Amino acid sequence: MTVWIIVLVASALSFATKYTGYLVPQRLLEHPTATRVANLLTVAMLSALVAVQSLSVGQAIELDARIPAVLVAAGLFALRAPFIVAVVVAGVVAAVLRLLGWAG
Amino acid sequence: MAFSESERVALRAGIAVGVAVSTYGFSFGALSVASGLDIWQTCVLSLILFSGGSQFAVVGVLASGGVAAGWTAIASSAFLGLRNGIYSIRMAPIVGTSPWLRPVAAQLTIDESTAVALNQEEVRSQRVGFWATGIAVYIGWNLTTLAGALVGNILGDVDGLGLDAVAAAAFLGLLWPRLKQLQAGVVAAASALLATILIPFAPAGVPVLAAAAVAVLIGLTNWFRRRESDAAVPQPDDESQPGEVPGLSKNGDAS
Numbered sequence: 001m002t003v004w005i006i007v008l009v010a011s012a013l014s015f016a017t018k019y020t021g022y023l024v025p026q027r028l029l030e031h032p033t034a035t036r037v038a039n040l041l042t043v044a045m046l047s048a049l050v051a052v053q054s055l056s057v058g059q060a061i062e063l064d065a066r067i068p069a070v071l072v073a074a075g076l077f078a079l080r081a082p083f084i085v086a087v088v089v090a091g092v093v094a095a096v097l098r099l100l101g102w103a104g
Numbered sequence: 105m106a107f108s109e110s111e112r113v114a115l116r117a118g119i120a121v122g123v124a125v126s127t128y129g130f131s132f133g134a135l136s137v138a139s140g141l142d143i144w145q146t147c148v149l150s151l152i153l154f155s156g157g158s159q160f161a162v163v164g165v166l167a168s169g170g171v172a173a174g175w176t177a178i179a180s181s182a183f184l185g186l187r188n189g190i191y192s193i194r195m196a197p198i199v200g201t202s203p204w205l206r207p208v209a210a211q212l213t214i215d216e217s218t219a220v221a222l223n224q225e226e227v228r229s230q231r232v233g234f235w236a237t238g239i240a241v242y243i244g245w246n247l248t249t250l251a252g253a254l255v256g257n258i259l260g261d262v263d264g265l266g267l268d269a270v271a272a273a274a275f276l277g278l279l280w281p282r283l284k285q286l287q288a289g290v291v292a293a294a295s296a297l298l299a300t301i302l303i304p305f306a307p308a309g310v311p312v313l314a315a316a317a318v319a320v321l322i323g324l325t326n327w328f329r330r331r332e333s334d335a336a337v338p339q340p341d342d343e344s345q346p347g348e349v350p351g352l353s354k355n356g357d358a359s
Contacts, residue, residue: 001174003166007145010162010181011152017185018210021192022200029193037323038187039282040291041316045184046157046279047292048299048315049164053272056168056303056311069269070276077280084127090273091266098265 065103069094107232114224114233121216122240128156129245131274133252134259135160138267139167143253150249154242155214157184157278161312164271169308176309183316191218198227199234212238287328294318 028034054066069090076086097103107115129150136146141163149159158181165177192200192213198221199209212234221234283289295315302311322328 001171003141003145003171006162006166006171006174006177007141007148007153010158010178011148013178013182014153014155014158014185014188015211017182017189018192018213019207021189021213022196022206022210024193026193026197029190033324033326035190036326037320038190040288040319040323041183042157042187043279043282043288043291044295044315044319045161045180045312046275046282047295048312049161049180049275050272050279051296051299052168052303052311053164053268053275055300056308058168058308059304059306061300061303065266066269066272069266070272073269073273073276077277082124082127083274083277084131086277087131087270087273091270093266094269095266 062104065094065097068097068103108228110224110226110229111232114220114229115236117220117223118217118233118236118238119240121220121237122244125156125216125241126244126248129248130252130255131270132156132159132163133249133254134256135252135267135270135274136163136249137253137256138259139163139271140170141166143250143257146253147246147250150246153181154211154245155185155188156245158182160271160274160278164275165309165312167267167271173307173309176307176313180309180312183313187215188213191215194218195221195234198230209234209238212242214238214241216241286330287322287326290328291319291322294322 050070054070055061055063072093073086073090076089081089094103132150133146136149136159137143141149146163149162153159153162161180161184162177165173165180169176192210195209195213195218200206217234217238220237221230224230224233279292283292295318298318299311299315302314306314
């Protein structure tokens with residue numbers, strides 16, 4: 001599998017999901033379970049991605065400069081800082097800690 | 105073309121949201137090329153896939169697992185995008201009545217366009233809100249994706265400095281506005297825990313996919329719910345507002 005195939009298959013699935021919604025009957029919305037599962041799937045995927053991106057190197061768990069960086073980002077999000085500010089600050093925190101040799 | 109007052113409100117909200125969301129696009133573009141995708145692949149994701157969380161998931165999983173994690177990258181992206189299908193069902197009677205415009209409406213059906221549309225009271229204003237937001241976000245998101253990709257390309261290999269932390273913070277930023285209800289918080293905590301436990305045992309990408317089981321379990325049983333009623337789609341005024349942009353109150357009406 002190449003990166004191009006991954007990009008195109010993921011893109012096709014995204015459009016198919018959206019377009020299908022325009023073709024199915026409205027009464028599907030009367031079942032709140034489907035809506036709830038779809039919304040919770042988003043939360044579950046994003047949260048798992050935060051954990052894996054913060055903690056893993058391949059198949060190992062490594063605690064390094066990402067932890068303080070993500071904690072700083074969390075603080076900024078709690079203060080309602082703009083997305084790009086929190087994200088850039090997280091990158092800078094991790095980079096500086098590594099340059100100083102304080103964290104891997 | 106003369107707009108009524110409520111239609112102008114919807115139009116302004118849409119444009120404001122489009123501008124605000126564009127900063128996400130820049131982050132995505134830079135992160136994507138730094139993760140090893142080229143500029144074309146990065147731009148195709150924004151042009152065709154066009155759903156922020158799913159795009160970040162594709163590049164995030166590829167960054168840590170490489171093309172070997174291709175199927176898990178695709179599956180993570182697809183699971184993240186299922187909510188767009190629900191938004192589409194909700195938007196169909198409002199903006200999907202013409203078979204010719206339906207594919208365009210489908211492509212623009214995302215958190216932000218749905219939220220702004222459903223925040224309006226009249227159907228005409230809902231239409232204006234949907235199209236204004238969808239078009240503004242589409243243009244802004246794609247232009248800033250390209251800009252971010254070009255800047256990321258110039259910066260070159262920043263891996264090992266702060267890129268991994270940037271990806272983690274980006275996912276946290278997308279998650280943050282969705283954590284206002286107890287049920288979502290429980291799902292988030294359990295998903296993070298399950299994924300972390302699985303890291304040493306499962307191939308790259310699988311810990312993330314496994315977290316889907318948490319959402320399905322709690323979604324089907326409706327454990328930890330706080331309210332009796334479930335809106336078919338989270339209303340913008342609702343606490344679980346989809347696509348709320350941090351730092352921007354209520355769909356950009358702040359202006």
